[in-house]
Amino acid sequence: MSTNTRLVETTPERVWEVLSDGWLYPLWVVGASRMRDVDSHWPQVGAKLHHSVGVWPALIDDSTSVIEADPGRRIKLHARGWPAGAAEVVITLSPQGAGTLVTIEEEPVSGPATLIPQPVRGMSLRWRNSESLRRLAFIAERREPDAARRPGDEGDARRHEVGSSRRSAMNARRRSDSELR
Structure with a gap:
C-alpha cells in the first residue's frame, strides 16, 4: 500500500x-x-x-x-x-x-x-x-465558499481584480527576467 x-x-x-x-x-x-x-x-x-x-x-x-x-x-x-x-x-x-x-x-x-x-x-x-x-x-x-461564488457579486469582481493584479505582476516579472538575459 x-x-x-x-x-x-x-x-x-x-x-x-x-x-x-x-x-x-x-x-x-x-x-x-x-x-x-x-x-x-x-x-x-x-x-x-x-x-x-x-x-x-x-x-x-x-x-x-x-x-x-x-x-x-x-x-x-x-x-x-x-x-x-x-x-x-x-x-x-x-x-x-x-x-x-x-x-x-x-x-x-x-x-x-x-x-x-x-x-x-x-x-x-x-x-x-x-x-x-x-x-x-x-x-x-x-x-471560495459557495455563497461567495455567485456571478455578479462583489466577490466575483474582487477575484477578477486579484487575477488581473497577479497577471500584471507575472508579466512584469517575465519582462524583467528577459531583460536580465
Missing part, C-alpha cells in the same frame, strides 16, 4: 467540497484526463464517476465508484483505470489546527499493476499521489 499525507491550509469542510464535486476530479487526480459523467448522488455509496484516462486519441473510458463514505471525514473508492487495473483508494481528512491533514492510501487490487514489485509500485504511486495532493490543496485552499 502507498500512503501520502499533506497538510492543507483550509478546513475539512472545504476539502470535502472539492471531493464532493466529481467534475473537479480531472483537475487534481493525476492521470484522469476528462470527466464524462458524474452520478447525481455522488459521493454517496454506490455513486460513480465516469472518467477517461490517457491522452487523446488513446483515451480509455472507465469509472470510479464509492465503496464507503463518511462525509467530511473519509471516502473509500474503487478506481478502475485499465489497462493498469483497479485500485482501492482511501482519502481521509483530519482536522489539524486551522488546516486539514489529508491522507491518500492506494492499493492496486487487480490487473497488471499487482504484478509490479511493491517497492517499484509504491514509488510511482507516492509520486503520483503527492502531485494529486498538491493539486487538491491548490483547489481547496483557493476555493
